[in-house]
Amino acid sequence: MSEGPGGPLLDRPVDDREDHILGPADAALTLVEYGSYACPYCRAVNDDIAALRSEFGDRLRYVFRHRPLTGSDIARRAAELVERADTPERFWAAHMTLMTRSATLSEDDLRTVAQELLPAHPDPQAEAEARRRARERVERDERSARASGVRITPTFYINGRRYDGPWDRGALADALLGSLGHRVRTAALDFASWAPSSGVLLLIATLLAIALTNSAIGPAFEALWQQPLGLSFGEAAFRLSLRDWINDGLLSVFFLVVGLEIKREFTVGHLATRQSAALPVAAALGGMAMPVLIYRLIVPEGPWAHGWGVPMATDTAFAIALIAMMGARVPVELRIFLTAAAIADDIGAILVVAAFYSTSLRYDYLGGALAIVALLAVLAKLRIYSVWPYLLLGAGLWICVHAGGLHASLAGVVLAMCIPTRPPANRDALMTQAQGLVAAEARRSDEVLRHGPSTATLRALDDIHE
Structure with missing residues (x-):
């Protein structure tokens, strides 16, 4: 074969x-x-x-x-x-x-x-x-x-x-x-289907960045990330440093992708009921409140006391990479719970930064962002599944959120929440497929050197279950 x-x-x-x-x-x-x-x-x-x-x-x-x-x-x-x-x-x-x-x-x-x-x-x-x-x-x-x-x-x-x-x-x-x-x-x-791939890549990139930053080429490496990139139309221009394009641009795409997965779980997946959805949200709230409480108990009053918002944020990328590296050893329900909790924690941290640490909010741009969100909600209500309307409005939302003084990754989360979830796969078709797999394994149960269902069949049944 x-x-x-x-x-x-x-x-x-x-x-x-x-x-x-x-x-x-x-x-x-x-x-x-x-x-x-x-x-x-x-x-x-x-x-x-x-x-x-x-x-x-x-x-x-x-x-x-x-x-x-x-x-x-x-x-x-x-x-x-x-x-x-x-x-x-x-x-x-x-x-x-x-x-x-x-x-x-x-x-x-x-x-x-x-x-x-x-x-x-x-x-x-x-x-x-x-x-x-x-x-x-x-x-x-x-x-x-x-x-x-x-x-x-x-x-x-x-x-x-x-x-x-x-x-x-x-x-x-x-x-x-x-x-x-x-x-x-x-x-x-x-490569991506190999469970540890994302975690391995993230770990390699992190170690490489640390090594380069602390090497002889560290200053040049730092200067590379400060290089401006952007677009200009006559007098108007939109430029960010390479670091900001990654932190605000690529991270927004990351939150969009992960947010779509979590939204599907909240709508038609394992977290579709209020009881199942409440637990990761409560865990995220606890994960934000406890670090803040510990920080306030340890750090005395003074200039450092205002840094209580720093320990409350979870590094979602590393959290998800760690879950992915463990692969099948982590049950599906636990993966979904941890991912949802990490995303909710990050959303809370972004809102805290906006409320307590932002000093230059631009309400005109934030108003534009709200208008775009309203348009996205209309598209979702009409069950529009075409990619282009969401892509164009998402780009506008990202610009408004970034220019409004909030962390641009919030745009990725909001866009994910506005994109409609397709209905789940036909249950009868899935049951028929599962029955066919089980029946095929039953016919082979008496084969020599066979002690149970094949790995491929178990994996296929697991995919159907998910």
Whole structure:
């Protein structure tokens, strides 16, 4: 089996002369399905495939390969029967008949297709040769399925990489959209999917920065971060130092991404109820109040007493990196709790800085920020999912918040809260997928040198649960 860093790869490339294909050869997206006509899940997802082809048009190439259900005689006979088609048009007509004619594959379905495909008075020798070719064609697909790591039907491959997500149309569409320009993106995701990657990168960057700052090139290194960058239009200009672009710009993107994850948990995820959402918020309040109390008890009255706001902030980047480095050892619920608490803590710290430490607030810009937030709220109310309105308004919000005297990362949090959350994946589709995984493992329970579900199956079930 071909195995990439992020999962199994398609063993046999798509061949225009060999495979059953719908869509242009130069399509940017290729969706390969290993399926069986007797598989109820393949039959159920058939309508979603048709909808995806309508949605993506010539950008999508769909390929069907046989993987008859193990031990099902009718599934194998159906696969060999459609291979008797002498043209692609007749194959796909027979394919759709077997998939959609009845609720479950029946002998009557096979007889109907046979009447369309097979000659009424076949030559015995030609008939035997046709049967042999059809059987070998199905067996080639089965060998390809085994080599590609197919465990259940249907199994999908998007641009040569196995897709292990939900089978519903929305999830498949999102995965296909994410596959445009997939070579660079997949390489990045392969590294990012490695749990300790973000923590390792952050630790390396921190140690490198400390080393460079305290080395002979320290002054030059510091001067680099003070270099101004920006835009100018005649007399008007907007410039920040490189350090400020990172602290106020990239950190805003970081808070936007993390904020979107937390909002999803608060709306349709593990924190969707008031009881579950109250705990991380209460923890964040406690995490802000206790450091302030300890600081006030230790530091005497004087100039230093005003620094009580410093210890109340959590370094969210390091907190999340630490959680990510622990990977699967940290339960999903705990990861969500700690991330939500860290984000709420940072929001509280930003508000404290704005209320007690800001001396030059620009209320005209803050008024503009409120107007933009109102527009974002209208877009969210209308369930607008297009990226561009939020991108443009988010840029304006960032400028207003920064110019208004608040920390610009607050714009990322506010934007995340205003972007509408898509509805969760279809529960029935997820249950069907989970049942298919469990059933496939049950059929293999008596295999030699097998002591339980495979790691890949457990990981897939864990993804469905999340």
